[in-house]
Amino acid sequence: MANFKFAKIVIIESIPDGQFHSGAALYGQIEAQLRHYERPVTCQYIAVKSRKEFRKEIEKVGKAATEEGRIPLLQVECHGNDDGLELLNGDRIPWPLLCAILFPLNQMTGLNLFVCISACFGAFLLKEYMVFNPAPFFGLLSATEEQGPDELFRGFSAFYRVLIETLDGDKATAAVRENAPKFYLTDVLGHFVRSYRAYLANYCTDEMYWERAEKVRQIDLRKAGTAGTIYFYYERLKAQEMDKIKNAMEIFFMLKQFPENVDRFPVTLADLGR
Helix, strand or coil, X not given: CCCCCCCEEEEEECCCCCCCCXXXXXXXXXXXXXXXXXXXXXXXXXXXXXXXXXXXXXXXXXXXXXXXXXXXXXXXECEEECCEEECCCCCEEEHHHHHHHHHHHHHHCCCCCEEEEECCCHHHHHHHCCCCCCCCCCXXXXXXXXXXXXXXXXXXXXXXXXHHHHCCHHHHHHHHHHHCCCEEEEEHHHHHHHHHHHHHHHHCCHHHHHHHHHHHHXXXXXXXXXXXCHHHXXXXXXXXXXXXXXXXXXXXXXXXXXXXXXXXXXXXXXXCCC
């Protein structure tokens, strides 16, 4: 949590009339705290009805961030299920589409976009958070299962109360765990390491490399009538694996666009179980 920056809290809400408007309530709480502690942080509340409006407002947030130089922390308030978000008018935003909508904003912030999703199953967004594509956000805080609006509000209320009071992300997330234990927190570094370790463990074992090496060797024998030793092909596959890891890191952490991210997100082969 300590490895990102923000100067503005943006709350986007899409909840039907007659239901608890937790985003508006959270906005009131945050505004009062910002005034009390005299923090150099602003807060913005946005109500949307449709997917089109949601996308448009995210684009406007990105434009404002670029013009003002103020990195946003995004709070999304709506209904959700394991497939994605549901907005006021019934429009849905599947998790893959949400990743696509958030990515440009994250890119504008230099991979500093922290996203809080106050919706049931919001943490399921991680299913589409692939490490072979650029990261759609720096970090995610949301619920792992179905929760009532009061439970969601209690968790995020505690998060912002402590975050604004202490300006300490670690203390703020600790407060979430105390008040809402069904919340899940992750950042890009932890997610990359866990996901890539799982990928290597499932698809890149030594046994699999020997099998692939023999298959490639047999293909060369059929095509050229000659081939190197199986050890030669094994070593070549291992070297290619290292290149793939470096390429995945470069893409996911946007290292070419933001060279400073090399130091922000250090990953070693030991971290990946290699």
